[in-house]
Amino acid sequence: MRKNKIDIISLGCSKNLVDSEHLLRQFQAAGYQVTHNSNRIDGETVVVNTCGFIADAQQESIDTILQLGEAKRQGKIRNLIVMGCLAERFRADLVDALPEVDRFYGKFDWKGMLGDLGHAYRDDLANERILTTPAHYCYMKISEGCNRYCAFCAIPLITGLHTSVPMQQLLDEVHRLAGEGVKEFNIIAQDLSSYGLDLEGRMMLPELIDRMADIKGVEWIRLHYAYPTQFPYDILPVMASRDNVCSYLDIALQHISDKVLTNMRRHISRQETLDLLARLRHEVPGIHIRTTLMVGFPGEGEQEFEELMDFVREARFERMGAFAYSEESGTWAAQNLDDSTPQEVKQDRLQQLMALQEEISMDIQQQKVGQTLRVIVDREDEDYYVGRTQWDSPEVDPEVLISKDKPLAIGEFAQVRITEALPFELMATAI
Secondary structure: OEEEEEEEEEOOOHHHHHHHHHHHHHHHHOOOEEEEOOOOOOEEEEEEEEOOOOHHHHHHHHHHHHHHHHHHHOOOOOEEEEEEHHHHHHHHHHHHHOOOOOEEOOOOOHHHHHHHOOOOOOHHHOOOOOOOOOOOEEEEEOEEOOOOOOOOOOHHHHHOOOEEOOHHHHHHHHHHHHHOOOOEEEEEOOOHHHOOHHHHOOOOHHHHHHHHHOOOOOOEEEEEEEOOOOOOOOHHHHHHHOOOEEEEEEEOOEOOOHHHHHHHOOOOOHHHHHHHHHHHHHHOOOOEEEEEEEEOOOOOOHHHHHHHHHHHHHHOOOEEEEEEOOOOOOOHHHHHOOOOOOHHHHHHHHHHHHHHHHHHHHHHHHOOOOOEEEEEEEEEOOOOEEEEOOOOOOOOOOEEEEOOOOOOOOOOEEEEEEEEEEOOEEEEEEO
């Protein structure tokens, strides 16, 4: 056990990761030695930044806390602190269920945490963080919360209403990070589409991204987690005209059946979804669309599931994830809809959907064979350099495995020729 050292463990999404990075900076300024997701937990204090979105993520958080509780009983750590989404949502239950935890904090009570440890929160450092990603890329969280209240989603219960980060604050941070060598900025939020509505009553995402693209050193900007309803179409000319705005959009569609979309309270129809996709592909040629779909939501029978399968065949998403519906307490669906689809049926539908997507992904990947593409080199493995194209977001999308015929620099761009395609990887040689 190392005194005056704090280990932070981040679970869940990249939005949680950004929170941990800001907290790391505050702890560092308070005089602590800090580590993040260390393979060896040896700090006097451990902070677990939990996820509370769906059941599997909640269980991962609980399992991590229990493991650290055992380490505390063995005298390997002294203080165990739990924060984040799970604590925000279920704090009252967790206090009784997990007595090994010394203190619980919600998602945003950083001042209280620092105060209880005997330190003041530094407002002058609110825009600073210690990056936990490789030095050449980062995540930029431009807003917090969501006003959409989809039937299945607990995010508004955890994060509250949508709140945008002021534009100048974001631009100042991009200036600073680009000056420190960050080349790739992955823009994230619970609802990217609504950025600016609470600031000036208008959708400001196009202006924000256009101004970010002007900043020296910004090589790639990639957009994640747009919402399809009331989509900010003015972002499309920005994507099409700015070389450093990637032709990539992460937009969760969830389903295509009008019946299921209505039950989900998505406020969009099948035809409106199809029109949106057609416009995306028309205005941004070559765009790669990542989406997330859900199977087994109340109201999805065999007919609705087949409609979803047909939609995926026709839409041919370059990137797609899917999950089976699980009822979340406190949500509209949990209170008003009957979750009667057996779990084995949900899992069978999920497997069918992902098998179909693997076929589509393989076909799309094969079309890249013989092309020369620009990649950023993330790391060096034993047999390959590992990079990504503009269409590949870190950790969730395919990677490019580059032969070691020529030396490449980590964190730099390279031109490569694609020699072979796998469903979720590309093989390449450096030019």
